[in-house]
Amino acid sequence: MNTLSYKTVSANKTTVNKEWVLVDADGQTLGRLSSKIAMLIRGKYKPNFTPHVDCGDNVVVINAEKIILTGKKWTDKSYIRHTGYPGGQRSLTATELFQKDPTRLVEKAVKGMLPKNKLGSALFRNLHVFAGNEHNKGAQNPKTINLNDLI
Numbered sequence: 001m002n003t004l005s006y007k008t009v010s011a012n013k014t015t016v017n018k019e020w021v022l023v024d025a026d027g028q029t030l031g032r033l034s035s036k037i038a039m040l041i042r043g044k045y046k047p048n049f050t051p052h053v054d055c056g057d058n059v060v061v062i063n064a065e066k067i068i069l070t071g072k073k074w075t076d077k078s079y080i081r082h083t084g085y086p087g088g089q090r091s092l093t094a095t096e097l098f099q100k101d102p103t104r105l106v107e108k109a110v111k112g113m114l115p116k117n118k119l120g121s122a123l124f125r126n127l128h129v130f131a132g133n134e135h136n137k138g139a140q141n142p143k144t145i146n147l148n149d150l151i
Contacts, residue, residue: 011050016043019057022135022142025106026063029070034109036147037061041114041126045150054122060137061129065102069094079108103129 021040025033043049043056069077077094097104106129114120128137 009048011048011053011055013053016048016053016055017046018055020137020140020142021057021059022144023059023061023147024063024144025061026066027068028147029068030073030105030109033067033147034106035113036150037106037110037127038113039150040145041110041123052119054119054126056123056126058126058140058142059128060135060140060142061103061106061127062133062135063131064106064129065098065131067102067105074098102131 023033023037023040037059039045040059041056043054046055049055074095075093078091079094079097080089080091082089092100094105097108107127110127111120111124114123128135130136
């Protein structure tokens with residue numbers, strides 16, 4: 001038996017096949033949408049997934065202002081940050097953050113599901129969120145994907 005037939009193939013920066021994917025967030029629940037987007041960005045749906053390599057797709061999300069939060073999350077979910085000064089803890093509810101910038105909710109949810117290291121920072125740059133139906137990534141010809149078909 002040939003020993004090369006059963007060796008584990010590990011992807012690297014040159015052998016990875018990155019694509020552009022378009023996701024419509026209209027009527028999607030925030031957490032379920034974000035977990036599937038994080039898996040697309042990470043590359044977990046690909047057969048040559050390698051944990052330490054950026055082998056995921058570039059994801060363009062449109063209609064971020066039509067996202068759904070269930071229950072009382074619009075008023076009870078809080079986003080906390082710190083200014084860096086003593087007593088500088090600030091918080092916003094999901095409604096206040098959504099009014100400032102509707103794309104921020106999706107970005108924060110996806111970023112929280114990515115690794116907390118340099119790879120996670122690099123992966124987060126592959127996410128492009130737009131509030132409306134229009135986006136400026138038309139030159140990349142993103143392939144439209146239905147998130148309900150993914151596991």
